[in-house]
Amino acid sequence: MRCKKMAEFLRTNGISDNLEELIVNSKERLFLVSPYLQIADSLKKLIKVRDSQSIDLRIIYRKDTKINAEDTSFLQELNNVSIFVCENLHAKCYLNENTAIIASMNLYQYSQQNNREMGIKVEKEKEPDLYNDIFKEVMILLQISPQLEFPAEKSKKDAFTASKKVPKKINKRHQKKDMGFCIRCGNDLNFNPKKPLCYKCFKSWEKYSDPEYTEKFCHACGTEYSSTVAKPVCYACYKKLGK
Structure with a gap:
């Protein structure tokens, strides 16, 4: 054999x-x-x-x-x-x-x-x-x-x-509280820390469903940041959101 x-x-x-x-x-x-x-x-x-x-x-x-x-x-x-x-x-x-x-x-x-x-x-x-x-x-x-x-x-x-976490692109919509960014591709989407991925990226993430998998962007401000589904926002945004 x-x-x-x-x-x-x-x-x-x-x-x-x-x-x-x-x-x-x-x-x-x-x-x-x-x-x-x-x-x-x-x-x-x-x-x-x-x-x-x-x-x-x-x-x-x-x-x-x-x-x-x-x-x-x-x-x-x-x-x-x-x-x-x-x-x-x-x-x-x-x-x-x-x-x-x-x-x-x-x-x-x-x-x-x-x-x-x-x-x-x-x-x-x-x-x-x-x-x-x-x-x-x-x-x-x-x-x-x-x-x-x-x-x-x-x-x-x-x-x-x-990088010092400088935004990859400047967008006036950053100022809108209801506007967020996909933590994988950086595209615009509604701000929701429980759903920080766009549909396309979510379908890709769903195959493994690892909440600690390192992504690319902050969900709140869109800066380049080692985010995860479990922690989708950068520290600066986390402090602002906590206020």
């Missing part, structure tokens, strides 16, 4: 092929964890397509990494990406809602073409416990890593600056 195949071992070409497949097959979320934000052109094209589908796209990279002008420009063109900076990050991990890849390979083209790499692919359907362990660890990285925002003007010295 043959044993059921579980985690799959990948060599260099296998990592490249499966990473592209992972990005293409992302329907709900795509998390890319890599110390360096030098992204291969082939991956940029695939990421841009997924970004246009309004999935939950998040990138974590190392704090002391400098980003070149080309990659900065690419990231500024994306509409739905959230970028986080993690101190002392050395892990490389890529996952969507069904698959996780842990590998020695970074996202840049040189690694794919010149280095000898190794990694493993984990399918949630085959190994749910292992996949969930990987997913939980990525969520921890997101929780301990400050979110970044793009500067108003491009700078060659500093591609990004750490």
Whole structure:
């Protein structure tokens, strides 16, 4: 009797092929964890397509990494990406809602073409416990890593600056008490802390129904903030609402 195949071992070409497949097959979320934000052109094209589908796209990279002008420009063109900076990050991990890849390979083209790499692919359907362990660890990285925002003007010295929870977009409707924002996509909706997700994002969230899953925006003011369904507003808004 043959044993059921579980985690799959990948060599260099296998990592490249499966990473592209992972990005293409992302329907709900795509998390890319890599110390360096030098992204291969082939991956940029695939990421841009997924970004246009309004999935939950998040990138974590190392704090002391400098980003070149080309990659900065690419990231500024994306509409739905959230970028986080993690101190002392050395892990490389890529996952969507069904698959996780842990590998020695970074996202840049040189690694794919010149280095000898190794990694493993984990399918949630085959190994749910292992996949969930990987997913939980990525969520921890997101929780301990400050979110970044793009500067108003491009700078060659500093591609990004750490976010101080400055609003992603200024909207006069912030002043209306009955106006809120979806904590995942940032779109306008009625203010209701018990229902902080728009219908589309709620249907996606409902599949896992995790009230502690980290989202992107404050439900009250719309600023970029690591909110959750359980705690949908930022601290500043929480204090104002409590008065």
